[in-house]
Amino acid sequence: MKLRVVLVEPRYEGNVGAVARSMKNFGFNDLVLVRPCDIGSFGMAMAAHAKDILQSAKSVDRLEDALEGVNLIVGTTGKRLSRDHHHLRLHLRVPFLTPSELAERLRDKDGTVALLLGREDWGLTNDELMACDVLVSIPTSDEYPVMNLSHAATVLLYELGQVDSTLEIRLAGRDMLERIYESTDHLLRIINYPEHKIRYVVLMLRRIFGRAELTEREANTLLGVIKKAIWKVEGEEDQAPSE
Ligand SMILES: C[S@@+](CC[C@H](N)C(=O)[O-])C[C@H]1O[C@@H](n2cnc3c(N)ncnc32)[C@H](O)[C@@H]1O
Structure with a gap:
């Protein structure tokens, strides 16, 4: 399994740098940014020893361009209990998984998985979530479920870094x-x-x-x-x- 991290319209360079750092911590390097903020010295500093990932990150204007060659699209959200998401769950039956359930599903699969992370203020739009094959939500407290973008990325990357892919079955394109x-x-x-x-x-x-x-x-x-x-x-x- 190959993982591509896609940040949709990140607004804070510090978060982008911190995501790049976590990616390197867990062995990933394919980062695509959709209409990102400018990334300057603060973003670079937050990336620490993962500046190479930030420098080689691709910036694109459209989400579709970030998904080129992808076999499975995974959306992420902290707002798992809102009415809109109930709609997604009940009517379209998009599976709603925890990070470890996602890791379990990806075991032994070959193909590129795009992990979509949303804007700091809005998250991913309903249309973007509906285009996903699978949705993942990190179980957090009901009192304050929404995590910081780079913290959420770190939890997800930790789980996905544990995926064993020794016996790979190729996913359909x-x-x-x-x-x-x-x-x-x-x-x-x-x-x-x-x-x-x-x-x-x-x-x-x-x-x-x-x-x-x-x-x-x-x-x-x-x-x-x-x-x-x-x-x-x-x-x-x-x-x-x-x-
Ligand atoms: C600060 S949050 C977005 C806040 C926005 N108000 C919302 O609730 O969607 C930024 C991004 O971090 C990720 N995120 C935050 N909390 C999460 C959680 N509990 N599980 C999975 N992803 C989460 C998602 O990618 C989200 O789009």
């Missing part, structure tokens, strides 16, 4: 998953599935497959089955006598 969703959409259309339900079914598939952490082999098999069904329906349409 997101491009392969996108092909499954597109093909399913196409298949539903050609069998005249009710138009208004198609979007919902495809969204549901996204959630199910997001939770399932499909391997490359499983995704390939599924795509093969869907393609075969499309081919069959289209073949029969071609052969049907015209009216």
